[in-house]
Amino acid sequence: MANELEREVARRRTFAIISHPDAGKTTLTEKLLLYGGAIHLAGSVKAKRARRHATSDWMELEKERGISVTSSVLQFSYRDHAVNLLDTPGHQDFSEDTYRTLSAADAAVMLIDAAKGVEPQTKKLFKVCRLRGIPIFTFVNKLDRYGREPLELMNELEQVLGIRSYPMNWPIGMGPEFRGVYDRQARVVHVFSAEGSHGESEVTERSVSIDSEEIKSVLTETELAKLQEDIELLDIGGDEFTREKSDVGQLSPMFFGSAMTNFGVRPFLDAFLDLAPAPTSRPTTQGPREPTNPKFAGFVFKIQANMDPAHRDRIAFMRVVSGRYVKGMNAFHSRLGKEVRLAKPSQFLAAERTSIEDAWPGDVIGLFDPGQYRIGDSLAEGAQDVLFEGVPRFSPEFFAVVRSKDPLRRKQMEKGLEQLSEEGTVQIFQQLAMGMKDPIVGVVGALQFEVLQYRLEHEYGAKIALDRLPFSHARWVVGQNFDPKSFDWEGNRQTVQDRDGLPLVLFRDDWALQHAEDKHPELKFVSEAPLL
Numbered sequence: 318m319a320n321e322l323e324r325e326v327a328r329r330r331t332f333a334i335i336s337h338p339d340a341g342k343t344t345l346t347e348k349l350l351l352y353g354g355a356i357h358l359a360g361s362v363k364a365k366r367a368r369r370h371a372t373s374d375w376m377e378l379e380k381e382r383g384i385s386v387t388s389s390v391l392q393f394s395y396r397d398h399a400v401n402l403l404d405t406p407g408h409q410d411f412s413e414d415t416y417r418t419l420s421a422a423d424a425a426v427m428l429i430d431a432a433k434g435v436e437p438q439t440k441k442l443f444k445v446c447r448l449r450g451i452p453i454f455t456f457v458n459k460l461d462r463y464g465r466e467p468l469e470l471m472n473e474l475e476q477v478l479g480i481r482s483y484p485m486n487w488p489i490g491m492g493p494e495f496r497g498v499y500d501r502q503a504r505v506v507h508v509f510s511a512e513g514s515h516g517e518s519e520v521t522e523r524s525v526s527i528d529s530e531e532i533k534s535v536l537t538e539t540e541l542a543k544l545q546e547d548i549e550l551l552d553i554g555g556d557e558f559t560r561e562k563s564d565v566g567q568l569s570p571m572f573f574g575s576a577m578t579n580f581g582v583r584p585f586l587d588a589f590l591d592l593a594p595a596p597t598s599r600p601t602t603q604g605p606r607e608p609t610n611p612k613f614a615g616f617v618f619k620i621q622a623n624m625d626p627a628h629r630d631r632i633a634f635m636r637v638v639s640g641r642y643v644k645g646m647n648a649f650h651s652r653l654g655k656e657v658r659l660a661k662p663s664q665f666l667a668a669e670r671t672s673i674e675d676a677w678p679g680d681v682i683g684l685f686d687p688g689q690y691r692i693g694d695s696l697a698e699g700a701q702d703v704l705f706e707g708v709p710r711f712s713p714e715f716f717a718v719v720r721s722k723d724p725l726r727r728k729q730m731e732k733g734l735e736q737l738s739e740e741g742t743v744q745i746f747q748q749l750a751m752g753m754k755d756p757i758v759g760v761v762g763a764l765q766f767e768v769l770q771y772r773l774e775h776e777y778g779a780k781i782a783l784d785r786l787p788f789s790h791a792r793w794v795v796g797q798n799f800d801p802k803s804f805d806w807e808g809n810r811q812t813v814q815d816r817d818g819l820p821l822v823l824f825r826d827d828w829a830l831q832h833a834e835d836k837h838p839e840l841k842f843v844s845e846a847p848l849l
């Protein structure tokens with residue numbers, strides 16, 4: 318068993334792709350699945366999406382707005398690796414979801430549009446990866462079009478993101494002249510030919526050593542001279558590559574290609590799987606939990622209701638951290654303080670949900686959730702003291718009172734709100750003032766209000782109106798002698814309570830918060846819920 322566990326850990330890779338919308342994440346994901354043999358003709362994910370929503374793009378709203386709202390998990394195999402790709406939404410209003418997903422990843426691939434370079438959302442997501450200290454690989458996409466010079470992009474990464482990069486390969490040409498990539502370690506040129514294919518199938522490659530005579534029949538004199546000049550520049554002026562620096566996200570291994578034409582996808586995937594770490598240990602209150610610990614343990618990083626409208630189910634996504642998960646096993650649920658059965662597991666194999674028998678560290682499984690899981694929950698086999706740390710929670714910045722448009726469907730609205738809050742889509746607060754029964758919802762990005770409205774109507778049959786409130790901060794109050802009744806201050810602050818009954822104050826702006834801190838040194842206003 319120990320050997321089997323070690324083997325399964327060693328062959329796994331779990332990562333997420335981060336990018337600004339339109340950089341080509343959907344396209345690259347599809348191409349990775351193509352090379353992993355999970356789909357046979359690329360384009361099918363998109364075609365399917367057009368017909369009916371695929372797992373990674375399942376909401377009507379996503380279709381209407383052309384954005385990906387939820388994260389999903391795809392597993393495929395490539396060579397002898399089992400690869401878990403965590404999909405994340407690109408839109409900034411859903412970055413909270415992305416942050417949580419990153420807590421389940423061991424590495425990130427930062428996808429950059431060669432013409433646009435580092436964009437705002439790339440920057441935000443990069444920061445989260447940095448905080449987590451995970452390795453960050455860079456894939457410069459859309460080389461089939463004219464973009465910026467590779468050296469300029471390396472420079473931008475350093476200036477804007479503060480990370481140095483090490484090109485593992487180097488593009489030969491750009492736009493219609495993009496011929497291939499040069500592998501610096503192997504000193505081999507991979508030349509691609511897309512004859513007869515428009516990126517639906519694997520591209521034909523020819524690999525030739527740069528030191529051979531043959532290279533002259535593959536590249537023109539000009540191409541070869543330019544490549545040799547570039548390589549010399551890199552060798553003299555660039556960093557040295559070390560695994561140590563790459564493993565902690567200090568140096569980003571960089572690749573070039575075109576997800577659309579498949580040029581450079583295989584060289585990237587090969588090198589990435591060699592360099593990306595196998596599942597890593599995770600911090601717990603008792604110290605790090607190693608993946609090779611024979612006892613199963615994992616944590617919930619995402620909850621998703623109604624993934625399949627036909628089934629009306631709720632799925633808790635759990636990352637396996639250690640040991641082997643076996644279908645139907647029991648595990649200790651730390652927050653509830655009791656053993657639970659981990660029921661109806663499913664895994665997400667290339668956009669299809671399938672039932673699974675077992676799972677290993679690095680894998681993500683979807684557990685049927687009768688309402689017992691919350692984001693951040695820890696589950697461990699035969700142990701009560703395993704508490705994972707580090708699934709981030711974010712303080713909402715936009716607030717609104719929710720009113721049911723149809724008083725007869727108020728119950729449905731409340732049920733929907735409760736479930737969506739457990740998913741982490743919104744946070745719900747109760748007003749404390751007399752007669753104020755309507756709940757207040759808080760979100761991290763304003764677009765989430767639209768999602769809330771849409772989902773309440775379509776999944777729970779509850780039409781709602783949202784009255785926006787002027788607040789921008791929510792703070793839990795810690796301290797004696799807090800009197801919620803006398804704390805409200807028209808327009809500047811309002812006292813509410815969370816679903817555990819803990820008091821919070823909503824503040825209009827920085828000034829209002831500062832004012833309260835100055836006037837009430839006996840109280841603490843904290844942005845994370847105090848532990849119960």
Ligand code: G4P
Pocket residue numbers: 336337338339340341342343344345407458459460461462574575576577578
């Ligand atoms: P996203 O998930 O990051 O938002 O990006 P997505 O893959 O949907 O790609 C955004 C657009 O960029 C798409 O074009 C896609 O075809 C294009 N694209 C992706 N990779 C490449 C590439 O390597 N080269 C070029 N030239 N284009 C690329 P679209 O016009 O919005 O959609 P479609 O008409 O292709 O479906």
